[in-house]
Amino acid sequence: MKNMLTVMIIMFTSISLAMAQEYVGSSACQMCHSSKYSDWIVSGHPYKANISSEGWNILGPAADGGPQYPEFVQNFRNTWMSEIGSSWSEITGIIGGFGWKARFIDGSGKIIGTLNSEINPGGGHNQMNFFEGEEWGWGDYHPTDDKTYNYGCFKCHTTAPIEEGTWIEGVDGLGTFAEDGVGCEACHGPGSNHVNSPTVANIDRVYEFDINSGNGLILADGTSDHANINTDRVNNLCGTCHNRGFDAPIEAKNGYIKHHEPWEESLTWEGHSFMDCAECHDPHKRVIWGGDGVTDNCVTCHENHSNNNHNGNATCIDCHMPYAGKSAVARGESGYKGDIRSHLFAITVDNNSMFNVEGTFVQDDEERRASLDLGFACLGCHNDDANDDIPNKTIDQALASVLSTNGIHGELSIDNSSQIPTKLTLHQNFPNPFNPLTTISFELSDMSEINITVFDLMGREIAELINETVDAGYHSIDWNASEFSTGVYLVKLTSGETSSVQKMILMK
Numbered sequence: 001m002k003n004m005l006t007v008m009i010i011m012f013t014s015i016s017l018a019m020a021q022e023y024v025g026s027s028a029c030q031m032c033h034s035s036k037y038s039d040w041i042v043s044g045h046p047y048k049a050n051i052s053s054e055g056w057n058i059l060g061p062a063a064d065g066g067p068q069y070p071e072f073v074q075n076f077r078n079t080w081m082s083e084i085g086s087s088w089s090e091i092t093g094i095i096g097g098f099g100w101k102a103r104f105i106d107g108s109g110k111i112i113g114t115l116n117s118e119i120n121p122g123g124g125h126n127q128m129n130f131f132e133g134e135e136w137g138w139g140d141y142h143p144t145d146d147k148t149y150n151y152g153c154f155k156c157h158t159t160a161p162i163e164e165g166t167w168i169e170g171v172d173g174l175g176t177f178a179e180d181g182v183g184c185e186a187c188h189g190p191g192s193n194h195v196n197s198p199t200v201a202n203i204d205r206v207y208e209f210d211i212n213s214g215n216g217l218i219l220a221d222g223t224s225d226h227a228n229i230n231t232d233r234v235n236n237l238c239g240t241c242h243n244r245g246f247d248a249p250i251e252a253k254n255g256y257i258k259h260h261e262p263w264e265e266s267l268t269w270e271g272h273s274f275m276d277c278a279e280c281h282d283p284h285k286r287v288i289w290g291g292d293g294v295t296d297n298c299v300t301c302h303e304n305h306s307n308n309n310h311n312g313n314a315t316c317i318d319c320h321m322p323y324a325g326k327s328a329v330a331r332g333e334s335g336y337k338g339d340i341r342s343h344l345f346a347i348t349v350d351n352n353s354m355f356n357v358e359g360t361f362v363q364d365d366e367e368r369r370a371s372l373d374l375g376f377a378c379l380g381c382h383n384d385d386a387n388d389d390i391p392n393k394t395i396d397q398a399l400a401s402v403l404s405t406n407g408i409h410g411e412l413s414i415d416n417s418s419q420i421p422t423k424l425t426l427h428q429n430f431p432n433p434f435n436p437l438t439t440i441s442f443e444l445s446d447m448s449e450i451n452i453t454v455f456d457l458m459g460r461e462i463a464e465l466i467n468e469t470v471d472a473g474y475h476s477i478d479w480n481a482s483e484f485s486t487g488v489y490l491v492k493l494t495s496g497e498t499s500s501v502q503k504m505i506l507m508k
Contacts, residue, residue, distance in 0.1 A: 021190035021202075023160050023178035028195050036284045037184075042070045043286040043293070045182035047098035048157040051167065052091065067094050072289050074133040075102060083138075084119060092168060093149065093180070095157060099288050100259075100339060101328040102128045103141055105149045109167070109174045113143040129328040131339045132288070136329045151175040156241035159183040160190070187237060187283065206237050238277040239263035249361035250370060254507075255431030256326035256338045257362065265343040268370035308408050312390070314381070319408070320345050324354075324376040332384035335431060336375045346371040349402050351395045351441045351474050353430040357503070374398045375430060395430075395441055396474040421445050421474065426493040426500035429479075433505040436482040440465070440491055440502075444472045448495040452477065454504075455490045462489070481506050 026046070030037040040046065050067040066081050066088070075097050081088060084104070093105035104112045104126065112119070117126040124140035147153070150173070151163045160178035167176045178185065185191055189207035243263030244251055250265055251258045257265075269275065277283070285293035298316040299306040305316070323331070325340030344362070346369065348354070354373040356363045364370035378398035381390050393401070402408055421443035429438045440452065450470050454463040462484065465477050481489075489504045 021194075022192040023185050023190045024192050024195050025179055026159075026183035026185070028191065029184045032198060033184075039282070039284040040184065042072075043284065043291070044098045044288070045186075048096065048182050049154060049180040050094040050097060051158075051180040052093060067097065069098060070289075073098055074130070076128065076130055076135045077102075079135070080128040087119075095149070095153075097128075100129070100131050101139075107168070107171075109148050109150065109171050111141070111143060111147045111149050111153070113141050113147060115143075116146050127328075131327075131329055131331075139328065148174065157182070159186040182241075206234055234276045234278050235263075235266065238283070239266070242277075249364065250344075251361050252355050252359055254326070254330075254433065254435075255335060255355075255359065256330060257324050257340070257342060259325055259327040259340050261325060262343045265370070268344065268346075268364060270346075270369070310408055317341065318381060319377045320347065320372070322372065322376040322380045324372060324380075332380070333386070334375075334379045334383035335437065337380040337384055342372060342376070344370060344372050347377045348373060349399065350374075351399050351443075351476065352427050353432070355430070355432070357428050357432070359432045359505070373430075374402070378402075394476050395439065396476050399474055421472070424448070424493070424495055424498055424500065426491070426502055428502050429491065429504050433507040434481070435506065435508050436484075437478060437480055438504065439476050439478050441474070441476040442493055443474055444470060444495070446472050448472075451492075451494045453492050453494075454479065455492065457488055457490070465491075 026037070026040070047069060066077065069075060069077065077097070080102060084091065090107050091104050092107055092109070095103040095105065095111065106112055106116065110116060112126045114122075114124040114126065117124060119125045119138060124142070125138035127139045127141040129136035129139045151161055154167075154175070154177060155161045158177035158180050159182060161175060162177070163175045165176035166172055166174040168174055178190075185207075187207055189204045191203055194203035239262075242260065244258060244260040245264065248264065250261050250268075266275075266277075280294055280296045281287070282293050282295050285291055287293040298320070302316075308314075310319075321341045321343065322336070323338045323340060324336075324342035324344070326338035327340050329339055331337045331339065348368060348371040350373075352368065352373060353375070354362055354368075354371060362370050374395055378393060378401075379395065381388075382393040382398060384390070386392065423443070423445050425443040427441040427443075429440045431438060442450075442452070444450070448470060449468070450466060451464070452466040453461055454465065455461055463479065465479060479491075484506060486506055486508045489506060490501055491504055492499055492501045
């Protein structure tokens with residue numbers, strides 16, 4: 001019996017060793033999967049992190065020792081390397097640099113922030129911003145403290161991250177990883193067995209692991225919530241990194257959705273819950289820089305919407321996937337155009353903001369489902385540039401266009417009488433917080449003599465915006481608060497014996 005047990009242990013150990021896999025690096029995949037490798041190497045995934053200890057290794061070392069990117073990427077690398085200057089030798093890694101911005105890591109493993117900037121010590125200017133070939137220059141990256149580039153960060157910017165070890169020699173507690181950037185094995189798992197004997201059985205199409213274990217959203221009851229890889233394999237794998245708080249609200253700041261929110265946006269797809277990320281995206285290919293990573297379009301399913309009543313060259317995504325998110329920069333003049341396309345899809349047709357009163361997340365409750373507002377769906381183009389040959393519109397004008405008898409898709413056609421509001425309403429200003437411009441919208445059920453006045457929290461009147469007779473309908477007025485200081489203000493709409501007040505936050 002003892003000998004048999006010994007044999008069984010040896011057999012089990014041998015099987016376990018045979019099954020144990022090691023990470024071999026993306027280059028090992030190139031020989032058999034050359035097409036997918038060629039797509040991947042010029043996508044954004046390999047450049048999520050670019051670490052000097054790896055030899056700036058994506059496309060081979062540069063003559064000047066700096067990180068390399070595909071030639072079509074206009075990230076103004078020479079500019080930021082030149083301006084970093086003599087401090088360049090102290091940079092150990094680049095975060096990003098492919099699509100929107102570049103952040104830098106110093107020799108201690110810390111992300112260079114305002115508190116420890118090599119670019120302008122003590123003064124910020126530590127993040128290089130760019131988008132679609134346009135340089136936006138240095139911006140300020142403000143981590144709450146000297147943020148270390150350790151497991152909490154590189155769990156989504158590297159392949160096979162672990163908390164043990166260190167990726168900078170002589171600096172303890174940083175954790176380490178198998179490959180900088182998001183390599184093949186980040187999604188398919190360790191590939192040593194597959195490389196030695198390629199079969200479908202010894203590699204995962206979707207690797208079943210959870211890199212967010214212990215790093216997910218901490219709920220009110222103290223439990224940790226994270227994407228469940230066993231529930232929806234493809235979406236949850238993508239959502240593991242393309243998220244901010246998993247099933248938390250869609251977070252917003254300064255009038256835009258924060259970046260890293262596609263997962264949370266997808267959770268609101270009432271009419272698209274059957275979809276997965278790979279249905280529209282080839283995960284091996286890029287979308288930006290002229291890439292063809294989008295494999296399907298809207299009219300595949302929405303053929304009845306292939307023709308619309310919109311003039312010009314507007315496409316489905318211009319309205320249903322506008323740039324409502326912001327990673328590096330807000331663009332244009334409208335206040336409704338960031339640099340990240342939203343994946344909300346749905347549009348609520350009214351003149352209210354999509355954000356909650358505080359402007360901290362997208363509203364999603366009984367009063368308003370998570371959806372785009374007409375500011376982003378319409379004004380991102382219609383109020384973006386006075387010289388772009390696209391007519392400028394207000395929110396109310398956009399609303400009237402959508403509600404007209406020839407609505408954008410026709411099915412929104414309604415009786416004109418239903419365009420008249422049923423009661424006097426003062427809406428939350430938008431954006432809020434704002435600096436220094438904001439729009440105040442209101443509705444009148446009848447022609448009325450109204451007054452709109454702004455007060456400070458001491459009750460002192462600081463600005464009268466309207467004091468006149470106004471027709472029934474949807475209206476808005478802009479307020480420029482450039483002469484006032486940061487603080488909370490109250491806007492009051494009065495009509496006869498009726499009044500309504502909203503709180504506005506000016507942040508400079």
